[in-house]
Amino acid sequence: MTKTDPAFEQALAVGRPPNIKKLFPNSRALLVSGKAVDRAMIKKGHAMTIAANSRSSFVLRGALMAAQRANAAIILEIARSESNYCDVSMWNIARQADQAANELGITVPVAIHADHYGIKKPGDVAEAKVEIPTLFEAGITSIAIDASHLPDADNLVANLELAPFVPAWAGYETEVGEIKGKDGLSTPEEALFLIKGLNANGLHPDWIALNNGTTHGIEASGNGIQVDLTARIHEALAPYGISGAQHGTSGNSSEKLKEIAAKTATTKANVATALQMISWGVAVNDYGNAIMDAAGNFIKEPEKGVSPELWEQMVAYADGKALRAGDYKKLNCAFEHKLLAQPAAVRERMAGAVAEFVHWLLTDVFNAADTAPLGIEALVTAGSYDLGPKADRIENPDDWTREKIARRAAGMSRDKGPEGDFDD
Numbered sequence: 001m002t003k004t005d006p007a008f009e010q011a012l013a014v015g016r017p018p019n020i021k022k023l024f025p026n027s028r029a030l031l032v033s034g035k036a037v038d039r040a041m042i043k044k045g046h047a048m049t050i051a052a053n054s055r056s057s058f059v060l061r062g063a064l065m066a067a068q069r070a071n072a073a074i075i076l077e078i079a080r081s082e083s084n085y086c087d088v089s090m091w092n093i094a095r096q097a098d099q100a101a102n103e104l105g106i107t108v109p110v111a112i113h114a115d116h117y118g119i120k121k122p123g124d125v126a127e128a129k130v131e132i133p134t135l136f137e138a139g140i141t142s143i144a145i146d147a148s149h150l151p152d153a154d155n156l157v158a159n160l161e162l163a164p165f166v167p168a169w170a171g172y173e174t175e176v177g178e179i180k181g182k183d184g185l186s187t188p189e190e191a192l193f194l195i196k197g198l199n200a201n202g203l204h205p206d207w208i209a210l211n212n213g214t215t216h217g218i219e220a221s222g223n224g225i226q227v228d229l230t231a232r233i234h235e236a237l238a239p240y241g242i243s244g245a246q247h248g249t250s251g252n253s254s255e256k257l258k259e260i261a262a263k264t265a266t267t268k269a270n271v272a273t274a275l276q277m278i279s280w281g282v283a284v285n286d287y288g289n290a291i292m293d294a295a296g297n298f299i300k301e302p303e304k305g306v307s308p309e310l311w312e313q314m315v316a317y318a319d320g321k322a323l324r325a326g327d328y329k330k331l332n333c334a335f336e337h338k339l340l341a342q343p344a345a346v347r348e349r350m351a352g353a354v355a356e357f358v359h360w361l362l363t364d365v366f367n368a369a370d371t372a373p374l375g376i377e378a379l380v381t382a383g384s385y386d387l388g389p390k391a392d393r394i395e396n397p398d399d400w401t402r403e404k405i406a407r408r409a410a411g412m413s414r415d416k417g418p419e420g421d422f423d424d
Contacts, residue, residue, distance in 0.1 A: 007376050008107055015109070015379030017169055017386075023094065023139050029101035031094065032379065034111040034142030034171015034268075035387040038206045038243050040073040040375035041267035047367040048246070048261050050358055051075040051113060053272030054093060055086045055332045056339065058279045058347065061100050062354025067108045069355070070362040073375040075142070075268060077113035082272075085329060087336040090114045094139025108372035109379070111171055112141045115270065119147035119158045132165040142171025144209065144245070152176075152190060153409035156197040157402065163203050169386035173245050173268075174198065177211030185229060186210040188236040189412060195240050200400035204389035207245035207268055208237065224252040227259050234265040241390030243267040250274050250288040254365045261367050269366060271358075276329060278357050279350045280314070281305015290325065298325070305350055310338060 012030055020031045041047040052063035054076050067074035076097050083089035088096060094112045101110060114135050119125060135143065143166055147158035159174055166172060176194050177186035191208060198205060210233060213226035225246065234244055244266035249257060250273045260266050274288030281304035283291040291299050300311050314331050323330060340347070362368040378387060 005107070007373070007380055011109070011376040011379045014383050015376070015385050017141055017167070019136050019139060019167075020094070020098075020141065024098045027098050027102060029098045029106060030109050030376075031098060031101070031139070031141060032109045032111055032375065033169050033385060033387065034075060034113055034173075035169070035206055036109050036375045036378055036385075037073040037075055037111045038171065038267050039378040039387060040109065040371040041368065042243065043374040043378070044367070044371050046262050047371060048244075048266045048269045049074050049366060049368040049371065050361055051077045051115065051245070051268050051270045052275060052358060053077055053079065053082065053115065053270060054088050054096075055082060055272065055276050055329065056088060056279060056336060057096060057100070058339065058350040059275045059354050060088065060093070060096055061104070062279065062351040063275070063358050064097070064100055064104055064106050064110070065351065065355040066358035066362060067110070067372075068104070068106050069359050070369045071108065071372045072362045072368040073109040073111075073371045074362075074368075075111045075113050077115040077142075077270070079116040080114065080118055081116065082329075086332040090135050090140060091138040094141075098139070109375035112139055113171065113173075114140045114143040115173075116146045116175075117143055118149070119145065119162075120149045122150075122154060122158075125158050125161050128162055129165055132162060136167060136170070140170075142173070142206075144173035144175065144207075146175045146209075148175040148177055148209075148211070151409065152193055152412055153406050156194055156405055156409075159194070159198060159203070160201055163201075171207075172203075172205045173207040173209060174205045175209040175245075185213060185226065186233060188233050191233045192236055193408065193412060195237055195242060196395050197400045197405055199240055199391070199393055200395035200397045202393055202397075204240070204391055205242060206390070207243050209245040209247050212246075224256055225249075225260060227256070227263055230260065230264045230266070238265070239391065239394060246270065252287060254286050257361075257365050258367075261365070269361075271361065273329070274357065275354050276332070278353050279305060280311070281350075281353070292325070296325075298328075303349075304353060306339065307342060307346055310335070310342065313338070 015032050054060035078088050078093050145159050147155040176191050212230045245268040246266045247270045249269050249271050277290045281301050283299040283301050
């Protein structure tokens with residue numbers, strides 16, 4: 001699709017949310033609600049797109065380049081915690097995406113997602129009521145309210161309390177069961193409790209993230225993502241119009257990821273660590289995991305990623321800070337200015353390597369190729385940036401008062417597994 005295509009022009013006119021139009025009044029980038037991207041995957045069927053955790057400008061550019069080449073709708077995201085150790089943050093990712101999309105001539109729909117907006121204790125809700133509106137003022141078009149660290153009743157109540165601060169048109173992800181590997185896996189009962197309670201209160205999330213057997217970061221965990229469990233939960237949630245958001249794809253083979261797309265209702269797949277490593281020129285395997293040498297060190301591929309001299313500086317810095325493999329993510333902010341100061345050829349190969357990997361995922365693994373026109377079609381058909389909910393209210397609000405929520409939750413299992421520290 002080109003920028004002279006009538007459908008693109010129509011989508012550009014009606015499909016950009018009001019915050020995007022206000023921030024970028026003269027832009028030709030099609031930044032849209034996450035709902036439009038979700039609908040595109042649903043329309044194609046058995047398709048999911050990458051939610052590329054854009055820890056650096058190189059990852060962001062590479063993901064956009066890949067999406068354009070694959071003609072795929074895409075999500076660019078950054079987690080709340082990642083905003084603490086990356087130059088890309090929840091407050092500037094939309095600006096970076098808009099600039100890059102205009103520069104690169106990107107015409108596919110792109111959602112800007114604030115991932116893992118974490119609520120880890122009841123007091124966090126008050127802070128979130130102040131902070132979340134600032135995210136949408138800064139161009140976010142989709143958000144994940146992640147109160148999954150809390151007991152089930154508190155998770156539901158936190159989502160209810162924060163709902164008024166998320167625009168109705170925005171993509172909305174909720175989460176059940178903290179993402180922490182094989183222990184404390186989510187159950188259909190747990191997921192239904194959350195979604196039924198939201199539905200009764202007139203809330204209709206686009207996605208639900210589960211603890212379905214994966215971790216985030218470098219290491220694989222157990223048997224990886226439990227596809228059958230995921231499919232059972234998605235089937236139980238089908239009346240409520242919920243798609244799946246798959247977190248922590250690193251550590252799972254391409255065959256496992258293909259199976260997720262084919263057998264579950266997943267439309268959004270987060271990828272972070274692999275993209276970071278590929279941009280630096282670190283060797284990764286089919287699982288997206290960095291390959292280590294016999295001494296437990298990353299393998300830097302020659303003529304790829306950052307220059308050998310800069311890589312030596314990065315390793316020395318990590319050693320000096322006693323950073324383990326999984327903590328190399330903290331190099332992003334410390335070295336972004338040095339990464340940007342490399343010669344153009346080096347910068348281009350960094351983004352280009354990300355583009356090749358993401359294109360492979362979109363076309364050969366996720367089945368997301370040619371979903372861009374489907375997202376554009378959804379916006380043009382609706383004549384609006386607001387695509388509305390995918391399901392009606394089914395549950396009786398009288399059955400889901402605060403008091404009844406607490407009573408219902410009291411009879412549920414509270415085993416969410418051990419504590420963890422996991423970002424995408």
